[in-house]
Amino acid sequence: xxxxxxxxxxxxxxxxxxxxxRLLFKLISGYNNFELFGDSTRYDMLSDRILEGNFxxxxxxxxxxxxxxxFLVLCKWVAVENWELLAVSSQFLLVSLSSVYIYKTAYLIFxxxxxxxISALIFIIYPMTLWYNFTLTQETLFQSFFIIFCFHFLxxxxxxxxxSTILASVFFALAFLTKSHITVLLPILLGIxxxxxxxxxxxxFVIVILISTIPHGLVNKKLHGVYSFSSYGSNSLLVAxxxxxxxxxxxxxxxxxxxxxxxxxxxxLIFHQPYITxxxxxxxxxxxxxxxxxxxxxxxxxxxxxxxxxxxxxLNGLIRFILPGLDFRIYKFSTWFLxxxxxMLIYIPxxxxxxxAVKRDFWQHVxxxxxxxxxxxxxxxxxxxxxxxxxTLEPMLIIYxxxxxxxxxxxxxxxxxxxxx
Numbered sequence: 001x002x003x004x005x006x007x008x009x010x011x012x013x014x015x016x017x018x019x020x021x022r023l024l025f026k027l028i029s030g031y032n033n034f035e036l037f038g039d040s041t042r043y044d045m046l047s048d049r050i051l052e053g054n055f056x057x058x059x060x061x062x063x064x065x066x067x068x069x070x071f072l073v074l075c076k077w078v079a080v081e082n083w084e085l086l087a088v089s090s091q092f093l094l095v096s097l098s099s100v101y102i103y104k105t106a107y108l109i110f111x112x113x114x115x116x117x118i119s120a121l122i123f124i125i126y127p128m129t130l131w132y133n134f135t136l137t138q139e140t141l142f143q144s145f146f147i148i149f150c151f152h153f154l155x156x157x158x159x160x161x162x163x164s165t166i167l168a169s170v171f172f173a174l175a176f177l178t179k180s181h182i183t184v185l186l187p188i189l190l191g192i193x194x195x196x197x198x199x200x201x202x203x204x205f206v207i208v209i210l211i212s213t214i215p216h217g218l219v220n221k222k223l224h225g226v227y228s229f230s231s232y233g234s235n236s237l238l239v240a241x242x243x244x245x246x247x248x249x250x251x252x253x254x255x256x257x258x259x260x261x262x263x264x265x266x267x268x269l270i271f272h273q274p275y276i277t278x279x280x281x282x283x284x285x286x287x288x289x290x291x292x293x294x295x296x297x298x299x300x301x302x303x304x305x306x307x308x309x310x311x312x313x314x315l316n317g318l319i320r321f322i323l324p325g326l327d328f329r330i331y332k333f334s335t336w337f338l339x340x341x342x343x344m345l346i347y348i349p350x351x352x353x354x355x356x357a358v359k360r361d362f363w364q365h366v367x368x369x370x371x372x373x374x375x376x377x378x379x380x381x382x383x384x385x386x387x388x389x390x391x392t393l394e395p396m397l398i399i400y401x402x403x404x405x406x407x408x409x410x411x412x413x414x415x416x417x418x419x420x421x
Contacts, residue, residue, distance in 0.1 A: 033084050040137055061267070072136065075087040122398050128394065238299035
């Protein structure tokens with residue numbers, strides 16, 4: 001068995017390799033910190049708004065989850081004109097730390113140093129999140145916090161200690177305050193905790209998360225009359241998923257000869273305040289609580305009036321859930337196909353490993369099952385959000401896929417050892 005000091009050397013090596021890979025990719029790619037993701041300018045604007053004393057994070061579509069705008073505020077306050085450098089450097093350090101936690105999580109699950117090393121290395125070279133790491137958006141912070149949460153949650157299921165409970169809840173809260181789509185996951189986690197650990201620790205887990213929501217929640221209660229646990233306005237996702245405006249985009253077919261990246265869906269119906277929704281008026285100008293309720297009515301009305309289109313959307317969502325990689329509706333064929341192949345190299349061995357693991361011990365492997373259910377709900381109830389899957393589910397799938405690759409690699413290494421002797 002590997003000794004603790006050897007683990008520490010591996011931690012440092014993994015951290016430095018990951019950090020170097022991000023620095024090199026940033027240098028080689030030549031992209032700036034804004035151009036790869038349209039949300040970057042929004043967070044820049046919101047952080048400037050906060051610095052001016054305006055704490056309103058309402059962007060018409062929803063009230064933004066608070067942690068990332070305030071993270072940028074801190075960077076701007078500390079580094080002033082060099083704030084981008086500080087923000088990107090912080091994200092690089094955090095993702096490098098999360099690569100260490102990929103190692104730790106893999107070791108916790110499989111008790112194998114080899115599987116843990118392969119997991120960390122695959123995570124480091126896996127291309128789907130590289131551009132997020134220097135782009136000024138929520139994704140890197142969320143993924144890093146969520147990976148660390150996964151480790152402590154699995155540790156909690158094994159140890160049932162107060163320390164693990166607090167650490168798991170703190171990192172879940174940090175992830176939750178960065179991106180709120182894991183609200184879908186929370187009831188599943190609470191069900192697992194109620195079954196597997198004491199009721200008191202489940203309550204403690206909930207209390208820590210609830211306490212973390214208080215500052216931003218009270219601000220929005222004062223400004224908008226609603227208490228927001230993270231972001232607020234989930235029904236905007238329903239409208240974006242079920243409308244005549246977005247249907248052609250969401251249901252566009254697969255094209256073998258697409259040579260250029262296509263524009264994503266036009267979301268003026270939820271982001272543009274003067275937008276008039278047919279039959280409902282200018283709901284984007286309503287107060288946030290009324291706006292959110294009206295959007296639910298709009299979405300349900302569309303579903304009722306368009307049952308065939310609704311079924312087609314669900315079939316499209318199911319296909320997108322099953323197929324890994326980028327969105328075939330948007331990216332050119334060569335880019336999509338490459339992402340599909342890379343994704344299959346992760347998804348197929350991961351699902352094979354998970355299938356056998358769950359049959360042996362369901363509760364030991366219940367977390368990845370919960371993440372799969374969460375992403376399925378997002379893809380099928382709302383609409384396919386590829387980046388949600390990448391930052392939430394795929395780090396865990398990388399760990400399970402690595403078990404297969406170690407099994408394939410192990411006999412060859414033994415053969416080489418024999419030959420060398």
